[in-house]
Amino acid sequence: MINDIAISVIVPAYNAGNHITRSLESLLCQTFTSFEIIVVDDGSTDDTSSVVESILARSTLKSTLLHQRHGGVSRARNFGLEKAVGRYIYFLDSDDYIDKSSLEKLLNAAFNSGSDCVMCGLTKVDETGKVYWCSNRCGFPNEESISADELFPLLVRNTVYFRVGSVLFDKGTAVTNELHFTNGCTNGEDTEFFLKMFFHSRKVSFVDEELLNIHAMKGTASRRASLKLFHSVGSLRRLHKYLLQHGVDDETAQYLEHRRIPQTYVQIIRYLARMGIGFRNYLAIARHGQIRAQIKKFERLGEDRSDRSAELEVKVLLRFPVMFYLYARLFR
Template sequence: MTRVSVVIPTYNRADTLPRAIESALAQTIDDLEVIVVDDGSTDDTESVLSDYEREDSRVRPVVHETNRGANAARNTGIEWAHGEYVAFLDSDDEWHPEKLERQLDALEERSDEWVGVYCDATFELSGTSGSLRTAVASVLARADDEPTREGGEELIGEILADNVQPGAGSTLLVETAVADEAGGFDETLDRFQDPEFCLRVLEHGKLAYVDEELVRREPTGHPPASVIETASERYLSSYEEQVDRFEAAGYEIRATHRLILGKRYLAEGRLLRAAWHLRGASVSARHVPGLCWTAATGVRRRPVPIAATLAVLVGASVLVGTALSSRLRSAAPE
């Protein structure tokens, strides 16, 4: 039986796909297959996959006739997987050569109740400003409490509060049977599909953690903030009982999601909507650089509407202040 099935969903990424495939084929374990699910691409992906299929029998392309989304592509990969374990890799990300070996080693020493393992990833932001933001946030994060990074029930609250990100899309290795029994990825979610999948995996066993950056992730675009808001509501409502239970234990879950939404609305330049979410958000020191950056991004994207909004707010403040001053003067004794 094949040891690991690597599932790479892809859509119109013929330029980055070879790098992802090469990093999978370069793994220090030999017993693997690479299932690349072409989700209805219209670029040169078919040609890229034909070349790899001809040169290396471990590469197995699967094609969707129409674009169905990354979650559906991952689920197709699970269906086609022959391996004891399945590992997911986004087509614009890249693995360290020893990624799978380190993860298998971590599971080998544990009991059967440990069904999967994830690792850390490095997410490099481009340019000098991106490097500065990453460095500052890293320093500020040291003041935060260290979260629980592996286990079963105890990991649920950490995932819901976004304290840990198992990142199923590129860092997770899990028993194929468990991925199948868990029902795969939720194809109706446009966001939070990775943690949601991991929460269902935890219903079948425990997740281990390798404290190494074994994945290099590329910055990707975001869906509209309104889409993220809808996904957040669906995600949290699906786990309402757990959210209530872990919030009672001190986890800041809904407040963290308000922060996520506030940042996305800031990035779109929708100042009032951002302020609505941020008023109840959970903001620690490490979040400040990101908030400043997204605010600046929003200003660059919509300078005129933001300037108008600020002018209205300032004007309203002046009018309220003037009215209040007049009322105080009229009420004062002569």
């Protein structure tokens, strides 16, 4: 049976008993069956395990429920990746779901093009299931497939948009390059992992359909006002160091250091202010010496409105942090 597994679908789950059903059912109704499901229960304290067991018992698909002490989504994904037997890997978050032909279309694109990674479009749905945003091509070039070398600068510049569940990738590339998620990282861990994956890939394809549906739930890690948001900066700094060690071009390295990392600091501080972090705590962050030193590395690299807007935000935050706080609070 192992030799018939083309894709390993890994679903990390923590206290997901009240929402994982739709995710797993979207896997059970796929249009082909040459895949396995690996659910990693990350030390849940609710009925996640029993819900998962009940759902998977209804299918003849190869499936595994793994258990670990609570260690976070990165550790859970690493555990699943370690146990996966498929040629390709697909991560699906427990609150998201996919169309019934998603895996088949992603796999066909990988086979037909000989790509190491395949991306697809996605939609975002609210808590009622209503679609409120569609990605279209996510900024991916008009070609069906391009070299990873051509795509990588666009990914670093965030011109091409992706999420964990919008990428199918070759397991061998990850194993050969010893890629894994940074344990303990709760924000930006996917960006760090997948940009390393794209960096080591040869060819990337795109399926021009919204195959992934992201369920926007209140209280998820990406929506809370938490200092853990700064993990996103840590992931970019680790990525920058890694790419330098592996011979990335100077232009890409400079963009990370002088644009994306400083701008990410600013975006997080603005978000924390908007979400109601206390003024004293805000000032402590905005005036923190190491944070200010990183933000001061910002360089405007173009003349577009977005470039000028980013530069203005940086200047206001550095020179007038109180004004920046008011701006963030008033223009939410």
